[in-house]
Amino acid sequence: xxxxxxxxxxxxxxxxxxxxxxxxxxxxxxxxxxxxxxxxxxxxxxxxxxxxxxxxxxxxxxxxxxxxxxxxxxxxxxxxxxxxxxxxxxxxxxxxxxxxxxxxxxxxxxxxxxxxxxxxxxxxxxxxxxxxxxxxxxxxxxxxxxxxxxxxxxxxxxxxxxxxxxxxxxxxxxxxxxxxxxxxxx
Numbered sequence: 001x002x003x004x005x006x007x008x009x010x011x012x013x014x015x016x017x018x019x020x021x022x023x024x025x026x027x028x029x030x031x032x033x034x035x036x037x038x039x040x041x042x043x044x045x046x047x048x049x050x051x052x053x054x055x056x057x058x059x060x061x062x063x064x065x066x067x068x069x070x071x072x073x074x075x076x077x078x079x080x081x082x083x084x085x086x087x088x089x090x091x092x093x094x095x096x097x098x099x100x101x102x103x104x105x106x107x108x109x110x111x112x113x114x115x116x117x118x119x120x121x122x123x124x125x126x127x128x129x130x131x132x133x134x135x136x137x138x139x140x141x142x143x144x145x146x147x148x149x150x151x152x153x154x155x156x157x158x159x160x161x162x163x164x165x166x167x168x169x170x171x172x173x174x175x176x177x178x179x180x181x182x183x184x185x186x
Contacts, residue, residue: 001073004081005049012079012107016041019102019113021048023156024062025071027176028114028147033075035112035144042078044106049082062159062175071177094125095133103137110140117143149174 004010016039022029036043049065063071065082072080083089083101097120102108111130119125127143134141146153154174162171172178 001077002079003069004079005084007081007083007101007105010079010081010105012042012044012105014041014109015044015078015106016110016112017044017046017102017106017108019046019111019119020117021156022068022072024159024175025068025177026062026154026156026159026174027149028154028174030176031147032112032114032144033072035142036077037075039110039112041109042107043076044079044081044108045072045075045077046081046083046102046106047072048085062156062163091121094120094129096120097125098130098133099137103139108139110142112142112144115143115146 016036018032018036020029020032022033022045025033033045036045047068069080102111111134113127113130115127117127117130119130127141131141133139148154149170152158159171159174162168162174
């Protein structure tokens with residue numbers, strides 16, 4: 001497993017990619033990552049580095065990047081990319097993001113995403129655009145359904161909210177693993 005922070009140094013031939021913050025690597029992520037694990041192509045988890053001074057920092061995190069690596073390792077990715085998400089990257093159009101990063105750098109032939117997946121500037125890139133770009137650049141889009149708990153979608157935002165309200169049992173159930181969450185989001 002290779003941990004990459006500078007995608008400019010990477011040039012893959014054919015890969016299967018999943019992309020997201022993967023905050024907490026919860027049960028919803030588990031389902032998506034399990035699909036990637038079984039893919040025969042080079043497996044890439046493309047996530048974001050929410051370091052100080054980036055737009056993602058303000059959102060807070062359920063777990064650190066080092067813990068995220070530990071949790072992602074069980075899915076046996078060939079690469080975990082921690083993409084620095086700064087102002088320039090936040091302004092990138094969805095088309096440019098897909099073409100210049102995912103297709104040209106990663107050689108993406110398949111992407112696994114959830115039904116509410118968004119990418120690019122202001123989240124303007126959606127599943128329909130991703131499928132259009134897949135036709136143009138020769139990659140398959142696999143959309144995985146949401147995983148639920150107590151009849152509601154599991155999400156990192158929901159887990160954050162349960163933690164803030166002191167509902168650690170619900171947060172642990174949605175995470176699917178134990179995390180030192182009592183110190184988080186306070």
